[in-house]
Amino acid sequence: MSDAPQDAPLTRLKLHDLHAELGAKMVPFAGHEMPVQYATGVMKEHLHTRAAAGLFDVSHMGQVILKGADPETLALGLESLIPAAVLGLGQGRQRYGLLTNEAGGIRDDLMFANRGDHLFVVVNAACKAADISHMREALGGIEVVEITDRCLLALQGPGAEAALAALAPEVAQMRFMDVASVTLAGAEAWVSRSGYTGEDGFEISVPAEAAEALARALLAQEGVLPIGLGARDSLRLEAGLCLYGHDINEETTPLEAGLGWSIQKARRKGGARAGGFPGAERILAEVESGPARLRVGLRPEGRAPMREGVALFDGETPVGAITSGAFGPSLQAPVSMGYVPTALCAVGTKLAGELRGRMAAVTVDSLPFLPAQFKR
Amino acid sequence: MKFTEEHEWLRPEDDLIVVGITEHAAEQLGDIVFVELPEEGTTVSKDEEVVVIESVKAASDILAPIDGEIVEVNDVLANDPGKVNEDPMGDGWFFKIRPSEPSQMDDYMSEAEYKDMIS
Known part of the structure; x- marks a missing residue:
């Protein structure tokens, strides 16, 4: 978005x-x-x-239907574009997925639902035109219908x-x-x-x-x-959720973004349908050995928010940047997310963020900042 | 009381000038979550950034409207920045400045002129 x-x-x-x-x-x-x-x-x-x-x-947001083929063809078609398992998702169930690029980066994040004779997909507003033409080019024999x-x-x-x-x-x-x-x-x-x-x-x-x-x-x-x-x-x-174009983009991989959970077993090495999506080589290697950097939660000290773009330092060494940040009304404290090297991702790690020319203390925290209230 | 184009108000109080932002500005900024005030005793020049305000939307700078020395700041705002939204023209004041060039006040708008500008 x-x-x-x-x-x-x-x-x-x-x-x-x-x-x-x-x-x-x-x-x-x-x-x-x-x-x-x-x-x-x-x-x-x-x-x-x-x-x-x-x-x-x-x-x-973009609402898209994939149809015009049998359910297995639809599922395998979408699986050729995203690392999530689509085949095996029950009718009446929804999953989170990522459209990836050849370098293992993220083109968009989306929700897809098995609605029997079709898949219903919701994509980000800013990406919808590109997503739809990407799906149309890649998915021969499947109708990609934008719902307007x-x-x-x-x-x-x-x-x-x-x-x-x-x-x-x-x-x-x-x-x-x-x-x-x-x-x-x-x-x-x-x-x-x-x-x-x-x-x-x-x-x-x-x-x-x-x-x-x-x-x-x-x-x-x-x-x-x-x-x-x-x-x-x-x-x-x-809630620790990514905003496309900020926390995730063409340069961030699913594992770096902490979204490895959206790659089900069947698509991983040794799985029934391992790989077969753009960037699989890098992404599946990162599933095995971990990424070099990771999206983490960050809690600035005091009340001043650290917003997108604030540079992060470990002592004098630049180590990353904030990708989203604001004041969290429920926490009554500023909260941010950003990328740091994996060695600095442990909860409690003390870093500094450059705020208006001065270094301000910020501590790595777990995500989400507030526990989810989903009815499972 | 005088008003700047930057939506600050300046209220003479004895030989000092109290500075804050107008109701209009507070509304535009939205809920204010953090205010960084200058240190007391700092000498500032007109148009120098002296206060940082963070609202739920963005960070904004407040410029010193006149030359002078910051003699008092509203410490209450450190823990209760929402005071600026609640009472921008009263308890939500930012700082008191001792002007070194009091004539700089003459450049600014009257309340009627300011209301005209924002209408």
Whole structure:
């Protein structure tokens, strides 16, 4: 989700007028005019999501369907582009995956779901055009369809289940990473129990014509407030989740990013379908022997955030840089993520970050900063 | 009371000038999470960076509006930076400066002129 060039015309969300009515401040992001916050403000929106429930409009993200072949062909096709196992993922289940490049770097991160006769894939807004043409070029015999007539809403927080179950009781039965078709606001929604906040919650693909009715019905539930991109960023940072274009990019490998868990056994050395994805040689070697550097959690001393780009030092020696950083409202402390050599990745390692020309103390911490609240 | 184009307010208090940021600026910055103040006794020149503010969105610098000596800073902000959002024109003040060129105050806007600028 890196930022798009400023000169391109901005796409308006289908729910633009609703955001305006709710007092949103709109900003350009990844080629879209997006609500960064509402009248509540970033800090309170963040805390509200962790305490009750937040509704996010993430319709800027890319929704893609892979279809037109038998399930095994679809699964093996996607497996040729990502290190995750697709074959063997049960119907009605979702997984996290990475599109890799030949050097072992990350082209994008995505979610993919087995929906029976097709795979449903959600990719980052800033990468979606490139991802789709990449998939079309690489996946002969598979139809790659961009879905443009649906919105994507996320409902996150401990109150998410009750709020969505008030409209469709069956969602209470779903567990983390389940996907299902559910009738919401009179339309067929594709619901997954997942999110980008570290909280329990749902991501809901809904036909555009029903999106406003669904958003209003959810906002009418007790404890549900609209939440902007600002809080979405601090929520995902506290949850230790990567932001594409910042914490992961074409230069970072899955193992360096600490995302080795997204490479299931079947795709590793000795597995039933080992390798066979771009960059497999380097990535699988790193599975065996470990990467040279690693994404870690970092806790700056004091209250000043260390943001993206802050250089990290071990004594006088430059050792890495911060890739995301902000003040964590739930922790009431600044939190960052960045890359350091593996030798310096142990929790408790003391480093320094260069902040406005001065060295400030920062300590390596484990990720996530807050325990995840998923309903497994 | 005077106002700068950088959205600071300057309020004379005896022979000192109290400096803070306006409500408009505090709103624009969003929730403030950290304020770094200069050391008391520092001599500063007009347009020198003297305060760093970090909000949930970004870091911003506050410039010294006039030449002088920083004689007092609002230490409360170290532990409670949110004071700047709560009461930017009162308890959320940043520092008091003893001006060496009091006439520099004349360059700045009246409240009416400032309100005009931000409207």
